[in-house]
Amino acid sequence: MARNEVHAARIIxxxxxxxxxxEGVYILMLVLNADQxxxxxxxxxxxxxxxxxxxxxxxxTGSVDFDIILDYGLAAIFWLIVSGFVARVGGGGRGGGGGGGNPPPAAPPAPRRYTERGNSKQKGEVLCGRRCRTPGVRSRS
Known part of the structure; x- marks a missing residue:
């Protein structure tokens, strides 16, 4: 994922x-009867x-304060959900559809081949980090 996509997702x-x-500050101001x-x-x-x-x-609901909390609280939750969705899809967040996701994992490194410097008794012999049973491959131990 490119840095610009990460920054875009964070901004969104x-x-x-x-x-x-x-919305939350407005809820508090209304419920606590701030000077209008x-x-x-x-x-x-x-x-x-x-x-x-x-x-x-x-x-x-019959309670003015509860109506305010419900109405403006749902609006706050709506903005969090919508911005999270847009950041994930459009800004290149994890997974998701359009903006690109994580790149595929890198392939494991190829085994080292010791050839000309004398690190191995045979040219081109492959060393592996565990007990190998493949012909032409010997373990490091």
Missing amino acids: SGVGALFALI SNKFFVFIKGLAEPLALFFPGLFH
Whole structure:
């Protein structure tokens, strides 16, 4: 996997986590009755409400606080799932379809052949690290 693909996947996941964090902060501010005329509250509200998409008003349980937690909490979970999926597929994360996955494992190294330097009694003889039963191959021990 190329470094650029890894960076892209991390950026995509980071954006999804940021969106979920904004939703979480907005949930806390609403449930804890933050001052709605505060500039920070207005700023977070301006970010959180568009990010909540179609989730606000989805559930009516009878408890306003629980409705807020459900509606905006589902939006936060939605952003985490979607960004994770896009990072995995489009950003080249592990496994998955389109953006490439892990490369195939490398082949094991070929056995060393000792030829001209006198490390072996016979030219071209193959040394292996265990007891070998192949003709022309002797063990190192």
